[in-house]
Amino acid sequence: MSRVVLITGATGGLGPSVVRAFVNQGDRVAFTDRSLEKAQQFMAQEGHSAEQVFPFAVDVTQPESIATWVEAVKAHWGRLDVLITLVGGFKAGTPVHQMTDQDWDQMLNLNARTVFLAARAVVPHLLEAGGGKIITVGAKAGFAAGKGASAYAASKAAVLRLTESLSLELRDHNINVNAVIPSTIDTPANREAMPDADHSKWVSPEDLASVMVFLASDAARAVHGALIPVYGRA
Structure with missing residues (x-):
């Protein structure tokens, strides 16, 4: 039977x-968006069928919303095998002494809290199933912060430490937990924000996806707690 990837x-x-x-x-x-309509539009645009994908409206910063989603996926397909946490955000430019509580909380909630809540909801099911995979998304800033990016860097550093801790907790239960660390991802939004950059050096979404496919495969069964740079040439 095919795996179920959240x-x-x-x-x-x-x-x-x-x-x-x-x-x-x-x-x-099974994938999430804050809007079910947007999730369904995405499904239609991509040409995915209901047998292939299961869209769901989730506020991934709220534990009850994530728990409802996870239970719905389990009821819909009967199993959970892989969790990939893509939700995140970037906001920078404000020095620490001028940062608002809202700015700080926004980065920590989007980038770190979402990973914590998703893992907490999914791990019991992976333990019950006897194994699985978890893949998180870090950032270069999680290793070394830049000027004006303290909240973003702190949130991504938290993702990396959470990934390492989860890996140590779960590796003896046949659950692999690893992170991919992109540089700038070649997306339309990033091209618009940085029109003068050399976009050919950025990492493509397809290349990042390929690394995730490997980490979710049986070929990566011996990889635990890795923080894998996927920088392209940036």
Whole structure:
């Protein structure tokens, strides 16, 4: 039976390529958006069938919303095998002494809280099933912060530490937990924000998706707690 892959935030710049990569290899994909209408539009635009994908409206910063989604996926397809956490956001330019509580909380909630809540909801099911895969998305800033990016960097550093801790907690239960660390992703939004950059050096969504497919495969069964740079040439 084909695996069930849960993906948070699948309608963003990276998500379509990740959904496509897993559907193309025969997996079934349950994905989220804050709007069910938008999720269904994405499904239709991509040409995915109801047998292949299961869209769901979720506020991934809220534990009750994530728990409802996870239980719905389990009821719909009867199993959970892989969790990929794509939800995130970027906001920078404000020094620490001028940052508002809202700016700080926004980055921590979008980038770190969403991973924590999704993992907490899914892990019990993977333990019950006897194994699985979790793939998170970090950032270069999680290793070294830049000027004006303290909240973003702190949130991505939290993702990396959470990934490492989860891996140590779960590796003896046949659950692999790893992170991909992109540089700038070649998306329309990033091209619009940085029109003068050398876009050919950025990492493509398709290349990131390929690394995730590997990490979710049996070929990566010995990989635990890896923080894998996928920088392209940036």
